[in-house]
Amino acid sequence: MTKTQFHRFSAIAAGAAALLVLQGCSSYVSKGITDDGKATEVVFPSIDNDAWLKEGTFPNLDNLRAVAPGVTKDQLYDLLGRPHFREGLAGPREWDYIFHFRKAGGGVTTCQYKAIFDKDYKAQTFHWLPAGCGDVLAARPVQAAERPAGPAPAAPRKITLGADGLFRFDGGALADLLPEGRRKLDALAGDIKSVKTFDAIKVTGHTDRLGSNTYNNALSLARANTVRDYLVQAGVAPQNMQVQGKGESEPKVQCAQTSRAALIDCLAPNRRVEIEVFGGR
Structure with missing residues (x-):
């Protein structure tokens, strides 16, 4: 040689190893996923047992707000990155993430986020664990006139x-x-x-x-x-x-x-x- x-x-060999990580099978599947991207029972994976990126990420909130029903896997990948669990990229009907958010008074909140895809692999429903984590997206952004003076x-x-x-x-x-x-x-x-x-x-x-x-x-x-x-x-x-x-x-x-x-x-x-x-x- x-x-x-x-x-x-x-x-x-290195590329094949990376693909195997991306295509690994999962031990969790939400129950009753329908053709229109809904589930009769949403099942979240275990961070300790199923996550390949256990430390998670601090997501861009504007990117999270841009996620809406109908986004494709490529669009979701571009906005949030590849899923943080061993569920593969192409075939699975659900992607899971671990997100951290900084609290106003200090400290960090850790949440799990799931997107469920329809039969055409477009994300249609989105779920949080704990459920209240989604409130971070509803927080009203500070308007320009309210921002303190300072450099952009x-x-x-x-x-x-x-x-x-x-x-x-x-x-x-x-x-x-x-x-x-x-x-x-x-x-x-x-x-x-x-x-x-x-x-x-x-x-x-x-x-x-x-x-x-x-x-x-x-x-x-x-x-x-x-x-x-x-x-x-x-x-x-x-x-x-x-x-x-x-x-x-x-x-x-x-x-x-x-x-x-x-x-x-x-x-x-x-x-x-x-x-x-x-x-x-």
Whole structure:
């Protein structure tokens, strides 16, 4: 086996492992889910036994308010991220999340959130545990005239790292990180830790168009997970970190070279990992 073949095999194995996590079966199913996305008995999973992301996330409230009957799985994924339990992405008729909300007087409230899909896999009903957690969406936002004078919230800070500088070609696992990639991530971790507070960090992996959609989606997610895991090992708090893989769906450049080597070089900007820091102060 050549070195290139070995690296490709390692990447495929990492991608397959990520897909297995996403497609794991669950030990809980709501009872009597109908074609129109309702259930006769809503069953919530156990955080300790069924969640792969037990620490949950602090969701964006505007994104939560944008969720409404009829949203597709892709739209829900874009708004809230992948589900936090081992229930798979494609087939299941319900997705579950663990959300944290900061209390006005201090402290944090932890809630579970469930979306149930109709036969066409559009979310139709939504449920909270405890039920009162949904009140956070009804809270009246402060109007502009009522806000105290002060600087406007800062826009999210986005750092884009080229995948070619982070990973060996076609690689996405921790073992595929290049020495220069490790140095970049160490510097980034130090920069993030110097921020006093932040609301969330989103890590998004991207690939070029070479290869199948399934392979590229798995590879982009594996790269994002590796970057997240590396930052956590470097001391960045994991609680507010969100991870997603966009595959080849958001290219920065379009290329038409006939030589494969030239095409790979041209497509380099599409192979990247983006890190967004929200609310850093």
